[in-house]
Amino acid sequence: MISRRAVLRGAAGLAVGAALPTGLVGCSRGGGERVVRLAAGEAGGFYHAFALLLARAAAGSGLRIEVTATAGSLDNLTLLARGDADCALVLADSLVEDPDRPPAVGRVYENYLQLAVAVDSPYRGVADLRGARVNLGAAGSGATHIGEKLLTAAGVDLTEVTVTHLPLRDAAAEVSGGRLDALLWAGGLPTAALNPLRLLDLDPLTAVMRERFGYLYDPVLIPAGTYPNTAAVHTIGVANLLVATPTLPDATVGALTEVLLTHADSLVPSEAAGTQFLDARSLIGTGSVPLHPGAAAVYRRHHG
CATH class of the missing domain: 3.40.190.10 (Periplasmic binding protein-like II)
Structure with a gap:
């Protein structure tokens, strides 16, 4: 079996610093992949490690996740607001105080x-x-x-x-x-x-x-x-939430949600010893932050 550490090393090659043009998001590119720009966190931190593993797990799903290193939650919300990212990892308390808070894909782990x-x-x-x-x-x-x-x-x-x-x-x-x-x-x-x-x-x-x-x-x-x-x-x-812009197509968010649900074991970075929320019952526990319609549809399909 491949160790989590080996998976993390392999995933490192997926990080991309430059944002893609907005017009490519959710559209086919190359072999029919839909591109999602994910604002993560500092290299060496859990946000970034998780994002790289998510990008690797999504590679066979028709999604290409472009991971961008950032300073963290507040930086990520800024990138979302100005259209330079499509999804982001954000601390729940940073999100609930944002008047323009984006919808959630899921609650993914504890910081x-x-x-x-x-x-x-x-x-x-x-x-x-x-x-x-x-x-x-x-x-x-x-x-x-x-x-x-x-x-x-x-x-x-x-x-x-x-x-x-x-x-x-x-x-x-x-x-x-x-x-x-x-x-x-x-x-x-x-x-x-x-x-x-x-x-x-x-x-x-x-x-x-x-x-x-x-x-x-x-x-x-x-x-x-x-x-x-x-x-x-x-x-x-x-709690940390994975969020998406409201304009990200439902089908793209649905495909991302499927990756969370079906690849949970490969999405825990090697350094993780804390609580993970990568099952349907916990992923939907986003509190006052509503789920993106594309994510909600997938959770209903899996668990009614």
């Missing part, structure tokens, strides 16, 4: 908030970060949005911290080198760039986040040993 500090750091909780230098995700990422809420929930005003917005790998290097005190990442488990940093326990803030900002914030556990020589850590999970 884990990971607030990381150096192993020998004196910081033990979010409230300790007053006066600290904190990276709240790359500009345009969903971590930026959540990070501000997290600090507020802990009683830390944004004026009390020095905030930066570096990409994940750069931020991890700055924390390791002592030039930053902490970084926030929203992604899968484990994320290689966070090793050998230490994660702060966010358990005291889960209820506060839910009370102040809504039901989208789940109490989740990062198991012991997820990162080398680490104990279990309680943190906060946020």
Whole structure:
């Protein structure tokens, strides 16, 4: 059997940085494939790894998925709004606050908030970060949005911290080198760039986040040993949705939905240890975000 890691390496060749002309979307090209431009996330993160596997799985379905690396959720919503992407991976809390939110193809997996500090750091909780230098995700990422809420929930005003917005790998290097005190990442488990940093326990803030900002914030556990020589850590999970522009043809979205339903086992990146939602009952759990008609039709056909 081919390992998930080998599949991920093979999928890497499918990434395409340049967006295709809108006129090609959903239309035949080459051997009759329909092209879908998918806004993913940072290379090295779960969004991007998942998107590459989805592109590989779709290759025999009549779809060609062109994966674009981005900063994350907020960047992806911008690309959708201006017509430079057809589908995107987006944190649920970033999506529900968008007045022009696109319809969902499905709820695909759980993102884990990971607030990381150096192993020998004196910081033990979010409230300790007053006066600290904190990276709240790359500009345009969903971590930026959540990070501000997290600090507020802990009683830390944004004026009390020095905030930066570096990409994940750069931020991890700055924390390791002592030039930053902490970084926030929203992604899968484990994320290689966070090793050998230490994660702060966010358990005291889960209820506060839910009370102040809504039901989208789940109490989740990062198991012991997820990162080398680490104990279990309680943190906060946020569901991730795959969304599409309303104008993407129903048949194209339907074909994409079929890939999610029929290739679930091959769509879990090798680094994933968290909760996946790749079955019909969970995929449709998109909350207040309506399903795209093309996706809804496929779910009804499979499960009534």
